[in-house]
Every structure is written in structure tokens, then in C-alpha cells.
Amino acid sequence: MKLKCGSRTLDLSQPQIMGILNVTPDSFSDGGRHCDLEGAMAQARRMVEEGASILDVGGESTRPGAAEVSLAQELDRTLPVIEQIRAELDVVISIDTSKAEVMRQAVAAGAGIINDVRALQAPGALEAAAQSGAAICLMHMQGQPRTMQQAPTYENLFLEINRFLQSRVQACREAGIVASRLILDPGLGFGKTLQHNFQLLANLDQLREHGLPLLIGLSRKSMIGNLLERSIDQRMVGSVTGALLAIQQGAEIVRVHDVAQTRDAVRVWQATQAQRSTPLL
Numbered sequence: 001m002k003l004k005c006g007s008r009t010l011d012l013s014q015p016q017i018m019g020i021l022n023v024t025p026d027s028f029s030d031g032g033r034h035c036d037l038e039g040a041m042a043q044a045r046r047m048v049e050e051g052a053s054i055l056d057v058g059g060e061s062t063r064p065g066a067a068e069v070s071l072a073q074e075l076d077r078t079l080p081v082i083e084q085i086r087a088e089l090d091v092v093i094s095i096d097t098s099k100a101e102v103m104r105q106a107v108a109a110g111a112g113i114i115n116d117v118r119a120l121q122a123p124g125a126l127e128a129a130a131q132s133g134a135a136i137c138l139m140h141m142q143g144q145p146r147t148m149q150q151a152p153t154y155e156n157l158f159l160e161i162n163r164f165l166q167s168r169v170q171a172c173r174e175a176g177i178v179a180s181r182l183i184l185d186p187g188l189g190f191g192k193t194l195q196h197n198f199q200l201l202a203n204l205d206q207l208r209e210h211g212l213p214l215l216i217g218l219s220r221k222s223m224i225g226n227l228l229e230r231s232i233d234q235r236m237v238g239s240v241t242g243a244l245l246a247i248q249q250g251a252e253i254v255r256v257h258d259v260a261q262t263r264d265a266v267r268v269w270q271a272t273q274a275q276r277s278t279p280l281l
């Protein structure tokens with residue numbers, strides 16, 4: 001299955017690795033080492049070298065309690081990096097934003113995927129995404145980043161998430177966005193308890209009713225950190241393990257910090273898959 005991402009296409013018949021490129025001073029896992037262009041480009045080159053087929057450029061930290069980022073700030077942080085990646089690297093660029101104007105300018109600068117943790121609910125976002133021609137990732141979040149982790153509760157976790165995602169898919173359809181441009185994401189860590197996150201990771205098949213590709217992002221998140229009692233820089237093994245568990249259930253894209261290690265896990269999985277004896281007919 002091919003996903004059109006602007007001028008590029010992604011082959012979703014094999015798991016794709018999305019490398020996280022935070023260009024925010026307070027990004028939680030790399031402490032803003034990449035908020036300068038050269039630092040970001042060094043990280044971008046490394047992740048492509050290590051096997052990322054997508055780079056997710058984020059200029060607004062969605063950390064609970066994070067300060068709001070102005071439009072100008074988000075553009076200043078992301079556009080130069082997107083332009084330089086487009087000029088230099090053979091990779092699909094994803095813009096992690098909820099702002100319509102950032103979507104517009106990021107796609108004009110070369111982004112082929114709009115990755116919106118707010119699923120195009122901000123003013124003008126649906127129209128900007130529709131006009132962009134980019135692929136779009138619609139993610140579920142309960143509440144807002146500032147308060148989402150205070151007391152996440154669901155009557156029925158999968159029913160509520162599927163209803164939300166279906167409503168956003170419908171909104172896209174009504175805005176003229178064909179379903180073949182869409183990717184869905186349950187939003188691990190976005191208004192979910194530890195148990196909710198593992199219920200979602202354990203049952204990805206229950207998110208397949210929409211017939212759309214799935215993106216899973218759990219890398220270095222608190223679902224790994226709290227379970228293992230590990231600090232952020234000690235969560236790589238747990239994160240790679242989680243990514244592979246998602247891939248084993250058919251997740252088409254995994255959003256990760258540790259690209260080389262995830263790539264190794266994908267290759268071990270692919271070699272194993274290749275040797276599966278065909279089931280008796």
C-alpha cells in the first residue's frame with residue numbers, strides 16, 4: 001500500500017520509521033540540543049543514515065504544562081530545518097503542528113505529511129490540510145496537553161477513541177480530503193493512564209475498523225518510564241520493544257527517537273516474517 005506524501009510516496013507494505021526531530025528548546029527528551037539549524041541537521045542526517053524514512057519536525061512541545069508557542073516562533077523554528085532537509089536529504093518530511101498557517105508554510109517548504117496531535121480541530125486547520133495535498137496523521141488526545149494527564153477516564157477506551165477518529169475522518173471527507181491521504185494514531189500518552197496505554201498497545205486490531213494505516217508513538221514516553229522506573233535517557237530498550245510489539249500487530253509507522261536500534265529490531269522481525277511457514281490451507 002503506497003501513501004502519497006506530497007511529491008514522495010511511502011511504501012506501507014513494510015514498517016516505516018519516523019524519526020523525531022524536536023526543534024523546541026524544551027523538548028523533553030533531548031533538552032533542545034537541536035534548536036539551532038546545524039544541530040537539527042546533524043540529527044536529521046544521522047537519523048536518515050540510520051534508517052528513518054520520515055523525519056517528524058516539531059516546533060511546539062506538547063509537554064503537559066509547556067508554554068504556548070507563538071505562530072512566529074513555530075515558523076522560525078521549523079521552516080529553516082524543513083527547507084534544509086528538503087535540499088539535502090532523501091526523506092519524507094512530516095510537520096508536527098496544529099496551526100493552519102504552519103501547515104501551509106511547512107508544506108510549501110517541502111513537508112509531505114501533516115502530523116497533528118489535535119486532529120485538525122484548530123481554526124482553519126482542516127482547510128489548510130485539504131488544500132495542502134499532504135498526507136495527514138489524525139491523532140486522538142483526551143483534553144489538552146496542560147491537563148490531559150490529571151485524571152484520564154473512559155467509559156469504553158476503544159469505543160471512545162474509535163468514535164473520535166471516525167468523526168475526524170468524516171470531517172476530513174467533508175472537507176474534500178480523501179481517506180487514502182489519512183493515517184490514524186491512538187495518541188499514546190495523550191490523556192491516557194499507564195493501563196490505557198498498554199490496553200491500546202496490546203489491541204491495535206481494535207483500531208482497524210477505519211481501514212486506515214496506523215502510526216504508533218511511544219518512544220521514551222512515561223508508559224515506558226513509569227513501568228520500568230527508568231529516566232528518559234534509559235528508555236531505549238523499552239521503547240524499541242514497544243515499537244516492535246506495534247509492528248508485529250501491523251502498525252505501519254512507528255515514531256521514535258532511537259532510529260538505529262528500532263531499525264535493527266525491524267530487520268530481525270522482517271527476517272523472521274520471511275521464514276514463517278505458510279499456514280496449512
Ligand SMILES: Nc1nc2[nH]c(S[C@@H](C(=O)O)c3ccccc3)nc2c(=O)[nH]1
Nearest residue numbers: 028062063064115137139185187188217
Ligand atoms: N502522531 C503522533 N505525534 C506525536 N507527537 C508527540 S509529542 C510527545 C512525544 O513523546 O514525542 C510528547 C508528549 C508530551 C510531552 C513531550 C512530548 N507524540 C506523538 C504521538 O504519539 N503520535
